[in-house]
Amino acid sequence: MRKIYLDHSATTPVDEEVAEIIRIYYTEKYGNPSSIHSFGREAKKALEEARLRVASLIGAKPEEIIFTSGGTEADNLAILGVAGAGQSKGGHLIISAIEHHAVLETAEYLAKMGYELTILPVNAEGIVELDSVGKALRPDTILVSVMHANNEVGAIQPIEEIGRIVREHGAVFHVDAVQTVGKIPVDVEKLGVDLLTMSAHKIYGPKGVGALYIRKGVRISSLLHGGSQEKKRRSGTENTPGIIGFGKACQLAAQRMTEEAEKLKKLRDMLLNGIVERIDCVKINGPLGDLRLPNNVNVSINFVEGESLLLSLDMLGIAASSGSACTSGSLDPSHVLLAMGLSHEVAHGSLRFSLGRQNTVEDIDHVLEHLPEIVERLRAMSPLYHQAAKKK
Amino acid sequence: MRKIYLDHSATTPVDEEVAEIIRIYYTEKYGNPSSIHSFGREAKKALEEARLRVASLIGAKPEEIIFTSGGTEADNLAILGVAGAGQSKGGHLIISAIEHHAVLETAEYLAKMGYELTILPVNAEGIVELDSVGKALRPDTILVSVMHANNEVGAIQPIEEIGRIVREHGAVFHVDAVQTVGKIPVDVEKLGVDLLTMSAHKIYGPKGVGALYIRKGVRISSLLHGGSQEKKRRSGTENTPGIIGFGKACQLAAQRMTEEAEKLKKLRDMLLNGIVERIDCVKINGPLGDLRLPNNVNVSINFVEGESLLLSLDMLGIAASSGSACTSGSLDPSHVLLAMGLSHEVAHGSLRFSLGRQNTVEDIDHVLEHLPEIVERLRAMSPLYHQAAKKK
Amino acid sequence: MYSEKVMDHFTNPRNVGEIADADGVGEMGNPQCGDIMRIYVDIEGDIIKDIKFKTFGCGAAVATSSIVTEMVKGKTITEALEVSNKTVAEALGGLPPLKMHCSNLAADALHAAIKDYFAKNIKE
């Protein structure tokens, strides 16, 4: 069966070039970068080249990059690290309502430990409104964390403007840029951020590798104690092959970004428009145009449930994701969709297609050909649809 | 130049079979195991198979294994996790003096936070003495952490006996088995441990992957917050390719262990005896025979400094490591050698060769052929040697 | 994730639909939590002559609804009342742990339908 992968925001295939370089550092150039012999020095050198490549993609200096085991660890390190570096055990944190769980739950953990937490609302398009930031800031605010673009609905946030407000106040500004790095331009200077999270496996790099950008001068305490790797800020034998793969993936992303974004935007809009044209009672979630990630499509298909949609698509070889509770392991549907004001019922019927490098017009046509029949079949089975039809 | 890698305790090359399986899960079966579509389910299935393989190697149940980003994270998770799960912010911890930095510095971090810490001494062979454990235990002792075998001098600890004492007391017993898993039999039931640390890259698996065994019923708080991976005990998108590679590496280790250990012991003793025969004023560090890791050789070569030895060996293509301060990034030489009673001066001149799967008799011969001339050259340059010769 | 049996019932659900003027109708769940099952029964004597369902929900919700109709169609009311969420899950070859308590409501919906039938009959 033909398989169409449309879940690139969950994870991406590793680029063949990246995979090959990783293989070499696994089996041939396998030294521990802390070792002083030639194997170690070879690994160390490649590690530092990778750091440069990662830094370049976001306009940072290499010494401002710390490698981690992924976006989740980088988010945890940013938030727990700022809290841990503070003088007092307490203070005020601000995050947005649509943060990834890695930020949300870490902030909630600190709230349980005695920190105060303000959660910024978003508008119906999933965008943080600037005046809410100014209002939320307090003299004891130590950290503001707002993601660059949301992973579910693709809403790009006004980071530069928020950065300006936060900088004036003096709090540390953290941005989870897992979904934007490599997809749209990210420049830490322009954005005015202090800490920025990246993850390799969202940009055709390996899983289990990420990075935290830490602006020179920003103090954070470390999460992992032990060896003195990463200038004592992140202990543990470096995952050199993974990091080198991440570096390569960043390099490739830099080269391909503009062209790829153009292509993806066309496919994205084809799919968005196609769904709306072919299926009734559909709502597009998130903004349109340039405020939307080039690769994100998110719709709520009323009267049907997300997991059923996914399973049906999967049987046709189409891989997507949903904000349905059934796919999140919790009882509530996506906190992002709820924050945008969707009802539980509508949120349960949401569907995300996230496009990637390999996708083609044929892929989109295939989805558009089959999605309507799937929806029709599920709606025919749905007690809600019948009621709605009757009401009309 | 012929290269001889004798630093397998620092890291190992990834087995070709392991590397190939990792490549497949990077580029073809790249789904996120949390996704419900076929890509995700395929990854999830392989992930659980890997868990079974890892568990089997140490006699655990698969649900008792949590995957981490390496041995360092597993050590941190064990120690911070037990502390975090405790009711009170405080209590007493016991570790041995020869623990890896990942245990040592984490315990020291807790000591700074208000916990009390007892550090168990070791004897001249680097072995923890049983009566010291009983004496150190207190009513408020929450955790005892003793490594299975030391990474520098290869001393295998009486874990089973210590386990019995700790179990009677009721404290949680953590064992860092990074250097023993896959090299000598490790069985969590027989050893009577509650928590056990493993690392993939020491057994021909990938860097950046490890595991913590958590006996059913033992409560630990988590380090990373976020997604609900690993039953909420370790958040972050799973490094499926790495974990699957780790599983494969465990399977291969289980198959090869006995035969390999026999071979390595022979090479080890050849090298140990050869050094002692060919060079004067040499001290073997750590125990001999079955109390020593099959692949560990550690000697102090008086009147010369470790880094100089390493550099000289490296110029001949031989990769080894040293307990010299110069190679540790700190001013003091190995805390392990100092704990065994070596003087700073002698500790600085220590050399570790850690053997591995690929090593041959020819490799050992090569080292034995060249090491004496290196030592001679450095001693001729050393002000200490001259003095010592004069004293004689 | 799901057993083959679940996937079979999800893909080819048996007895989907409504019964106009059914003898009994039962509903369980609510759209908030993402699952609603509605079961329609026609009863003759103490035999379930016809049964149909409509479900909004995940794969497990659809499959449990489908199999429960198959399990009780033509059976007595007593037999139908013996069917529990647990036996439904077993008949499907098991359900993922998470689904056991959130989407496994079909037996409850069936019982509600039978209760509805009794309630109507007692009124008449």
Place this chain on the structure above:
Amino acid sequence: MYSEKVMDHFTNPRNVGEIADADGVGEMGNPQCGDIMRIYVDIEGDIIKDIKFKTFGCGAAVATSSIVTEMVKGKTITEALEVSNKTVAEALGGLPPLKMHCSNLAADALHAAIKDYFAKNIKE
């Protein structure tokens, strides 16, 4: 890690050895911290006629000892006193940061040797 120049001086150190009855001997470091450098000088007038060293220590320790002997051999005492640990490191094309303050003691040892020469001469 180390520059080529460091490795060259480590591999082929210049002026290794002792001078019997040297005019001045200077020692820096101690075995505890892993580095000892001893420098021997013979001085004629204000010229360093001969210089030798013995070093226990890491690559940087050996290389700094070696190059410092090369830098001052045949030079005046004044010139020798102008050599600092910093200029030694520069002459080697730089040292890793950690080594800058722990193994870079050769100029100090040289100065100690010159001091020793003065001390002996004043006594005489």
